[in-house]
Amino acid sequence: MLESIRVTEKLRWPELELSKKSVLLYPTGKNGAGEAGLQQVPVSILKEIFTGSNGYNVLLPSKGEKKRTLACHHKKHRKSAKPSAVSRFKERRNPSTSVPLVAEKWCLESRNTQFLAIKIMNIALQKYGSYENFEQATGGNLLTKSRIWFYVKKYMEKENCLGDIAVHLTDDLLSRASMTIVNGRPTLTINISTAREHWLEGMLRHEIGTHYIRGLNNNLQPWNNWTGRRKHGLKPINPTEEGLASIHSVLFRKDPFLWRAALLYYTVYQASHMSFSELFLDIGKFVENANTRWDYCVRAKRGQTDTSQPGCFSKDQVYLDGILKILRHRDSIDFQLLTALGKVSYEDVDRLKIIAILQNAQIPHFMQDQARYLEQLDKIMKVNGLTDCELQVLI
Numbered sequence: 001m002l003e004s005i006r007v008t009e010k011l012r013w014p015e016l017e018l019s020k021k022s023v024l025l026y027p028t029g030k031n032g033a034g035e036a037g038l039q040q041v042p043v044s045i046l047k048e049i050f051t052g053s054n055g056y057n058v059l060l061p062s063k064g065e066k067k068r069t070l071a072c073h074h075k076k077h078r079k080s081a082k083p084s085a086v087s088r089f090k091e092r093r094n095p096s097t098s099v100p101l102v103a104e105k106w107c108l109e110s111r112n113t114q115f116l117a118i119k120i121m122n123i124a125l126q127k128y129g130s131y132e133n134f135e136q137a138t139g140g141n142l143l144t145k146s147r148i149w150f151y152v153k154k155y156m157e158k159e160n161c162l163g164d165i166a167v168h169l170t171d172d173l174l175s176r177a178s179m180t181i182v183n184g185r186p187t188l189t190i191n192i193s194t195a196r197e198h199w200l201e202g203m204l205r206h207e208i209g210t211h212y213i214r215g216l217n218n219n220l221q222p223w224n225n226w227t228g229r230r231k232h233g234l235k236p237i238n239p240t241e242e243g244l245a246s247i248h249s250v251l252f253r254k255d256p257f258l259w260r261a262a263l264l265y266y267t268v269y270q271a272s273h274m275s276f277s278e279l280f281l282d283i284g285k286f287v288e289n290a291n292t293r294w295d296y297c298v299r300a301k302r303g304q305t306d307t308s309q310p311g312c313f314s315k316d317q318v319y320l321d322g323i324l325k326i327l328r329h330r331d332s333i334d335f336q337l338l339t340a341l342g343k344v345s346y347e348d349v350d351r352l353k354i355i356a357i358l359q360n361a362q363i364p365h366f367m368q369d370q371a372r373y374l375e376q377l378d379k380i381m382k383v384n385g386l387t388d389c390e391l392q393v394l395i
Contacts, residue, residue, distance in 0.1 A: 118266060155201060168187060168189040235344075243319065263286060264296070339364065
């Protein structure tokens with residue numbers, strides 16, 4: 001494994017993450033109602049619902065759109081394209097102090113969150129001895145394709161969306177699952193190499209119960225596109241979106257450790273200071289399995305043209321960041337309203353509820369009992385050794 005890392009320190013990443021795969025489409029139990037309903041939703045809106053509208057995943061413009069944008073930008077700024085000697089002199093004399101201050105604040109918060117990530121993993125290791133023991137004890141056995149189909153169908157029936165979502169099963173997905181739009185249809189892709197019996201429902205709560213249902217609710221709102229989001233001054237949906245989904249991944253587990261979110265955060269932080277091979281060795285203190293370590297390193301280093309240098313793809317920090325922010329404010333957040341409003345930040349809920357359209361909003365089945373839901377959030381805090389005091393200091 002280490003020899004292969006040395007050979008491939010300079011990696012070139014494929015343009016497409018998914019290749020051809022077998023597709024499992026759920027037979028509709030609504031006489032095609034789901035298909036008809038989806039046809040009424042513009043593809044552009046569906047794409048924004050599931051893949052954009054936030055500060056972490058950005059839809060790339062088409063070539064035509066890019067040319068128009070560049071042309072407009074050129075016309076607007078061609079007169080002032082070259083700054084005057086006076087303005088350049090002023091910039092040298094009066095450098096902005098905001099950038100280093102923001103960077104310093106981010107670095108401090110990142111280091112403090114890194115400390116909590118290590119704390120979470122160490123608590124899990126104290127109980128289970130190793131990640132591999134933790135994975136087997138809490139995740140259970142890997143599932144066959146037929147069992148995955150059974151559990152997915154059962155969950156979709158709970159959320160009344162059977163027949164509305166296409167499903168891909170693959171073994172080469174970098175993540176455990178993803179919810180995207182393929183040919184205008186919501187599509188759930190599941191990595192069968194990581195689908196375990198006790199973790200699968202948590203993944204479905206993450207992808208369907210959070211991303212998909214919040215996406216449907218978002219389509220009802222005045223902010224269901226970029227123009228609406230700008231008009232109403234919405235904050236980015238992340239870290240709220242992925243933080244909430246990650247909480248739902250471990251909800252109702254016997255031991256709801258935030259191991260994966262913590263390790264993702266840790267790996268990205270370390271990748272910003274290490275090469276690929278150094279990172280691979282470093283995370284060995286938490287994960288023994290070489291293939292698992294390889295996957296985490298690839299996630300953290302994706303997009304780097306020279307992986308022998310420090311550098312990272314920072315999106316994977318959004319999971320733990322979002323979890324901690326939501327847990328910090330869990331007593332003041334109306335979680336059903338947060339879901340009903342669609343793809344919004346928890347910080348925007350109070351001001352948006354006045355203009356929201358809530359008549360046909362869907363709430364996932366596991367959020368119906370709010371008292372039980374909040375009890376589970378408290379349990380997540382306790383199991384992971386988190387305290388309100390330290391979260392208040394951090395956030």
